[in-house]
Amino acid sequence: MWRSRKQPPLPPSPAFLLSSFIGVIWNEIDPWPNYVPRDTIGWSACDLLQLASQMATLSGLQPLFSFGVISDVQYADIPDGHSFSGVPRYYRHSMQVLQRAISKWNDHKRLQFLMNFGDIVDGFCPKDKSLITVQKVVKEFDRFNGPTYHMIGNHCLYNLPRSKLISLLKMPSIHDHAYYDFSPSPGYRFIVLDAYDISTIGWPPGHPNVLAAMQILEAKNPNSDKNSPNGMVGLEKRFLKFNGAVGKEQLLWLDDVLQDSTKNEQKVVICCHLPLHPKAASAKALLWNYEEVLNLIHSYKCVKACFAGHDHKGGYTVDSHGIHHRVFEAALECPPESNAYGHIDVYHDRLSLIVGLPSSSLLSLPLRSHLGIESEAVGLRRSERGTLPAPRVDLGFQICRLLIHLGCPAFGYKYCWVFVILKLKDMAKLGFGGRSMLPRKSNESMRMIISTVIGIVLGYLIGISFPTVSITKLHLPSNIVSYIEDRNSGLTTQTLLNHAWDSANRNRNTSTSNTDDTPKIYVPTNPRGAERLPPCIVVPESDFYLRRLWGNPDEDLIVQQKYLVTFTVGYEQKNNIDAAVKKFSENFTILLFHYDGRTTEWDEFEWSKRAIHVSARKQTKWWYAKRFLHPDIVARYEYIFIWDEDLGLEHFDAEEYIKLVKKHGLEISQPGLEPNNGLTWQMTKRRGDREVHKETEERPGWCADPHLPPCAAFVEIMATVFSRDAWRCVWHMIQNDLVHGWGLDFALRKCVEPAHEKIGVVDAQWIVHQVVPSLGNQGQAEKGKAPWEGVRERCRKEWAMFQTRLSDAEKAYYHSMGIPPPNSTVT
Numbered sequence: 147m148w149r150s151r152k153q154p155p156l157p158p159s160p161a162f163l164l165s166s167f168i169g170v171i172w173n174e175i176d177p178w179p180n181y182v183p184r185d186t187i188g189w190s191a192c193d194l195l196q197l198a199s200q201m202a203t204l205s206g207l208q209p210l211f212s213f214g215v216i217s218d219v220q221y222a223d224i225p226d227g228h229s230f231s232g233v234p235r236y237y238r239h240s241m242q243v244l245q246r247a248i249s250k251w252n253d254h255k256r257l258q259f260l261m262n263f264g265d266i267v268d269g270f271c272p273k274d275k276s277l278i279t280v281q282k283v284v285k286e287f288d289r290f291n292g293p294t295y296h297m298i299g300n301h302c303l304y305n306l307p308r309s310k311l312i313s314l315l316k317m318p319s320i321h322d323h324a325y326y327d328f329s330p331s332p333g334y335r336f337i338v339l340d341a342y343d344i345s346t347i348g349w350p351p352g353h354p355n356v357l358a359a360m361q362i363l364e365a366k367n368p369n370s371d372k373n374s375p376n377g378m379v380g381l382e383k384r385f386l387k388f389n390g391a392v393g394k395e396q397l398l399w400l401d402d403v404l405q406d407s408t409k410n411e412q413k414v415v416i417c418c419h420l421p422l423h424p425k426a427a428s429a430k431a432l433l434w435n436y437e438e439v440l441n442l443i444h445s446y447k448c449v450k451a452c453f454a455g456h457d458h459k460g461g462y463t464v465d466s467h468g469i470h471h472r473v474f475e476a477a478l479e480c481p482p483e484s485n486a487y488g489h490i491d492v493y494h495d496r497l498s499l500i501v502g503l504p505s506s507s508l509l510s511l512p513l514r515s516h517l518g519i520e521s522e523a524v525g526l527r528r529s530e531r532g533t534l535p536a537p538r539v540d541l542g543f544q545i546c547r548l549l550i551h552l553g554c555p556a557f558g559y560k561y562c563w564v565f566v567i568l569k570l571k572d573m574a575k576l577g578f579g580g581r582s583m584l585p586r587k588s589n590e591s592m593r594m595i596i597s598t599v600i601g602i603v604l605g606y607l608i609g610i611s612f613p614t615v616s617i618t619k620l621h622l623p624s625n626i627v628s629y630i631e632d633r634n635s636g637l638t639t640q641t642l643l644n645h646a647w648d649s650a651n652r653n654r655n656t657s658t659s660n661t662d663d664t665p666k667i668y669v670p671t672n673p674r675g676a677e678r679l680p681p682c683i684v685v686p687e688s689d690f691y692l693r694r695l696w697g698n699p700d701e702d703l704i705v706q707q708k709y710l711v712t713f714t715v716g717y718e719q720k721n722n723i724d725a726a727v728k729k730f731s732e733n734f735t736i737l738l739f740h741y742d743g744r745t746t747e748w749d750e751f752e753w754s755k756r757a758i759h760v761s762a763r764k765q766t767k768w769w770y771a772k773r774f775l776h777p778d779i780v781a782r783y784e785y786i787f788i789w790d791e792d793l794g795l796e797h798f799d800a801e802e803y804i805k806l807v808k809k810h811g812l813e814i815s816q817p818g819l820e821p822n823n824g825l826t827w828q829m830t831k832r833r834g835d836r837e838v839h840k841e842t843e844e845r846p847g848w849c850a851d852p853h854l855p856p857c858a859a860f861v862e863i864m865a866t867v868f869s870r871d872a873w874r875c876v877w878h879m880i881q882n883d884l885v886h887g888w889g890l891d892f893a894l895r896k897c898v899e900p901a902h903e904k905i906g907v908v909d910a911q912w913i914v915h916q917v918v919p920s921l922g923n924q925g926q927a928e929k930g931k932a933p934w935e936g937v938r939e940r941c942r943k944e945w946a947m948f949q950t951r952l953s954d955a956e957k958a959y960y961h962s963m964g965i966p967p968p969n970s971t972v973t
Contacts, residue, residue, distance in 0.1 A: 209491035209498070210331050214251040214290070216487040217263035217455030218476035219244050220301055221283050222271040233458065235478050237268060241286070243477040247487035248289045257489055258330055259292050263455030263474055264299030264341075264419035276305035284314055297338055298324045299419045299456065300388045303348035311348075321964030322349075325396050327403050333494060335412040335448075337403055341420035341433055341456075343962075345390035346372075354958040355393065362434060363387060381424055384432040389420060391434035395959050397442060404446040414449045415497075421454040423463055426471035431457035443469065447671055451497060466677055467670045472499070689782040690735045690758050707735040709804065710780055711787035714767035717744040719791040719918065724751050726793060730800045735783070739770040768863075768880060768887035777874040786873050790864045794820075794914035803867075803911040810838045813872040813904040814894050816861040818912040825915070827856050832912040840906035855892045859901035863891045865913060872897050872904075881948060886937075888945035893952055 221244070222237040229235055251257050266283040267276065280302075287294045296315040298308060306314070309322045318326045324340035342348055346359045363372045366385035375383040392400070407414050421427035422436045422443075433439060443449045444467045451470040458476035465471060475486045491498040668677050673686050690710065693702045711734050715723050727736055736757040738748070743763045748754040760774055771788055780786055785804060798817060807815050818832030819825055829842045841858035843849075849857035868876060875897035880890065895901030919934050928936055960967040 209256075209493050210333065211258045212254070212256050212489055212491045213330070214247065214254075214257050214260040214487065214489045215263070215453070215474055216244065216247055216260070216477055217474040218265045218299070218301075218458055218478050219262075219283060220265050220268040220476065220478040222268040222279065223275070224268075224270055224272075227270070229458070229479075233479055234481070235268075236480060236482065237270070237478070239480065239482050240478045241283070243480050243485055243487065244283070244286050246485060247477075248286060250487070251489065252289070252291050254489065257290075257292060260287065260290055260294040261336075261417055261453070262287065262294055262296045263417065263453065264297040265301040265455065265476075265478075266296075266299075267301060267305050268478070269301045269304035271305055273305070277310075280306060280311070280314055295328065295336070295338060295417075297417060297419045297455070298340065298342060298348070300342065300345075300347060300390075303342060303345070307350070308342070308348040321962070323396070323962065325392075325399065329412065331492070333412055334492060335403070335407045335410075335414050337400065337414060337416050339392055339400070339416065339418040339439075340396060341392065341418050342390035343393040343396050344434070346387055347390075354954070354961055358393075358958070359390065362391065366434075375430055381429045381432065383429040384434060384436075386430060389430075389432065389434055392439055393958075393962065394955070395962050397438065400439075401442060404442070404448060407448045408446055412448060414446075416443065416449060416452040418452070418454050420456050421461070421471065421473050422452050423465055423471040425463035425465075426461040427454070427457040427473045428459075428461075431473075440465070441674065443467075444674055468668075470497075687778045687781040689779070690737060691782075692756065692758075705732050706782070707733055708783060709734045709785045709787070709800070710737060710783040711735070711789065711800070712737040712739060712767070712771070712775070713789055713791055714739040714741060714770060715791045716740070716742040717747055718742075720748065720751075722794070722916070723791060724753075726789075726795045727751075727753055727757075729795045729798050734787075734800060737774075739765070739767060739774075741765055766885045766887070768890070769885040772877070772880050772882055775873075775877065777870075777877050780873065781870065784870055786868045786870070788863075788866055788868070792916040792918035793865055794916055796914070798911050798913050803908055806837055806908050806910055807867065807869075810906065810908075811904065812838070812906045812908070813869045813898045814861060814876075815867045815906055815908055816865045818907050818909040820912055820914045822914065827860070827862065829856050829858070829860050830862050830907055832907075833909045837910040838906050838908050840902060853900075853902040855895065859895035859905045861891060861894065861905060861907060863887050864915060866891075866894075881951065884944040884948055886941045886944050888941045889948040889952075893948070 219240045220235070220237070221241045224237050226237060226239075227235050251260065266287075267279045271279050287296075296317055298311055298315075298317075302311055308324060311317075312319055312322060312324060317324055318328070323343070325338055325343070327335060327337045329335045344355050344359045344362070346356055346363070349356045363385060366382065367374075367378065369376055369378075372387040375386060378385070404414065416422070418433065420433040420436075421431055422433055422439055424432060424436070443452070444465075449469055451472065454471070454473045455476070457473050458479050460475035461471075461473040463471050474488075477486045480486045488500050491500065666678070667680055669679070669681050670677055672679060672681060672684050676684050691703055691706065693699065709730075711730055713723055713726065713736075715738050717740075723738070730736065736753065738745075738754075738757055738759050740759060740761040741764055743761050745759045745761050748757075748759070760770060762770070767788060767790070775786065775788075785807065787800075797820075803817065816830065819830045821831055825831055828844050831842070833839050841852060842856075844857050849855075852858060876890075876894060879893060879896065880887070895905060898904035926933055926936060931939075957967050
């Protein structure tokens with residue numbers, strides 16, 4: 147709620163007076179749009195703000211650049227037909243829509259480029275005419291006086307393989323990938339996604355991306371016809387054969403581009419044939435992994451809009467992070483003489499979408515400003531747009547006063563001069579006040595003099611009639627104030643402004659506040675799901691520090707531990723764990739994972755009362771680690787020890803170990819093992835003549851490369867120590883269902899670089915592996931086998947499964963990038 151206080155009268159500025167004078171003598175000026183309706187009774191403040199925004203455009207503001215948009219032409223030289231849902235499709239007319247669009251865009255003069263959102267030919271196009279048809283459509287695009295950036299749709303891939311399409315469409319991509327980016331202006335970046343990266347269409351038979359797509363469809367779509375959504379509900383309907391997904395490699399590329407855009411302070415527009423948001427399109431039209439893509443997009447603040455095609459009816463929404471999602475209507479479904487194309491004017495703070503709608507039934511769509519995307523209907527199915535009489539000038543003054551009264555003085559003052567000019571023009575023609583002070587046939591010089599004098603006087607009167615109001619006195623949500631004060635924060639949002647006007651009205655009309663009057667908070671930069679919280683209350687990371695139930699929270703922690711050590715334990719090993727824990731100083735948080743369900747018995751040890759206990763019967767340490775050691779939970783700890791229970795630590799000192807790890811730059815390490823029957827690999831064997839070693843010699847034929855496991859870049863998983871950064875990577879590599887972790891030790895090198903220098907064994911602090919198969923006894927006897935035998939068999943199976951998964955993932959990546967895969971991935 148704001149309160150105005152008496153301010154000194156505002157003197158008219160020279161610019162104000164000059165503007166009034168110029169407006170009078172320039173008889174051609176008409177700052178009011180000819181399509182603004184005369185009757186504005188009942189307009190909201192946002193309607194008035196929209197009107198003011200339209201006048202601002204007319205006052206000379208020019209876009210940074212403009213570009214054309216069209217989607218789903220789907221041309222085919224065949225008779226008209228219908229979609230599966232019965233919507234008419236005009237296969238030949240769609241070419242005429244494209245031709246009219248190209249002509250319109252060329253006439254525009256200021257369009258820098260075009261964006262084609264895919265499906266330029268239809269799947270019903272005779273296959274023997276596919277190439278000719280694609281070439282015919284591309285030839286039309288080539289008529290545009292500038293570049294065209296294409297996307298590949300499913301109908302394109304029904305006709306030609308992606309390698310051929312990429313060549314014909316001159317896409318700036320290599321290795322048959324259809325994703326790329328470009329920057330038409332220093333402040334903007336466009337990212338084009340390949341929606342059929344993972345797909346059953348377009349790739350050669352047997353391609354890894356085809357196999358991955360089939361695996362998804364088999365898991366998600368129960369129908370034999372994978373284009374059928376029968377029996378599927380809700381968003382599950384997107385798992386259809388004519389859709390696809392963005393692959394992992396493309397996601398990594400997208401992450402890099404968004405990171406670079408953030409660094410360069412660029413606003414980003416994402417373009418994709420398949421829609422990315424379920425509220426902007428039908429579930430049957432969505433990208434398979436739209437959630438994964440949105441999560442990545444939402445982790446950056448630079449993305450402002452996502453444009454798409456595919457869903458022919460079109461759609462629009464604004465997501466929880468303020469990103470605009472606009473799905474363009476299909477040119478294919480325009481009845482004769484109607485259009486579905488447009489262009490977008492790009493400003494530093496907004497996008498203005500000038501669209502042609504496909505049918506008169508869509509003319510009722512709201513075309514006023516939506517969250518920074520302004521829309522104006524053009525190319526409608528009318529012979530002419532018509533010209534409405536100019537509104538009364540007095541109404542203009544009322545609008546300005548109302549804008550100021552509603553807490554928007556900047557707009558009110560800025561546009562009063564427009565109405566001053568109109569008023570002066572009327573006065574000059576009709577006489578002051580509508581009465582004939584001068585003859586109607588008076589000469590032009592006298593009219594000019596009178597108009598100038600009136601402009602000066604009227605300008606001064608207007609200046610002193612409105613109190614000065616600071617917009618900061620209106621308690622808007624923090625992100626709105628941030629936008630007003632810093633135009634670089636993103637695109638404007640009319641929805642948020644609506645909220646602000648409503649709040650202003652409520653605060654102005656009531657003297658007592660209540661919860662309904664409290665301005666709402668929305669901070670897009672907060673972590674996902676926390677946007678409604680003020681930033682200073684958001685705590686994205688946690689720890690295992692124990693807190694008191696009383697006293698001052700600031701005094702809870704006498705010591706904030708810098709390191710974390712975890713043991714996965716059974717009560718039978720209590721004495722060994724007791725001895726081990728005593729080797730760790732007060733700088734360590736102790737966390738015990740109990741696989742036997744016995745926790746309270748450990749209270750016989752004093753240190754146990756300060757430890758963290760987590761219990762789940764018959765689970766392994768990697769099961770616990772995946773679920774309880776998320777990188778954001780252990781972010782406070784510099785190093786994380788994830789150890790077994792059967793380790794002898796007589797010759798081990800944890801603080802000294804940390805010093806050596808830091809000294810030698812080890813990101814992943816383990817203590818050296820005393821040679822005994824528990825030694826499996828030469829790499830982990832303790833060497834008595836050095837502090838640390840990072841490589842070894844193994845048995846002949848075991849190491850294909852001296853810098854690869856098990857000769858280097860290798861430690862075992864029984865007593866591994868991770869740096870905070872290394873653990874963040876390793877945690878993501880741990881498979882949720884492979885609970886034993888076998889094979890993980892050979893893959894740890896993926897998380898540090900160079901691995902043979904960052905992974906090593908600390909010889910000066912060594913331990914003994916006691917080889918107590920206690921966890922094996924938690925298995926189940928089956929088919930005459932002892933419990934431990936079943937556990938060991940599961941371990942071997944998991945190792946093979948992990949090898950296969952990692953190998954397949956790497957091969958798919960290298961193939962997609964056109965890079966020959968290495969000879970060996972894992973051992």
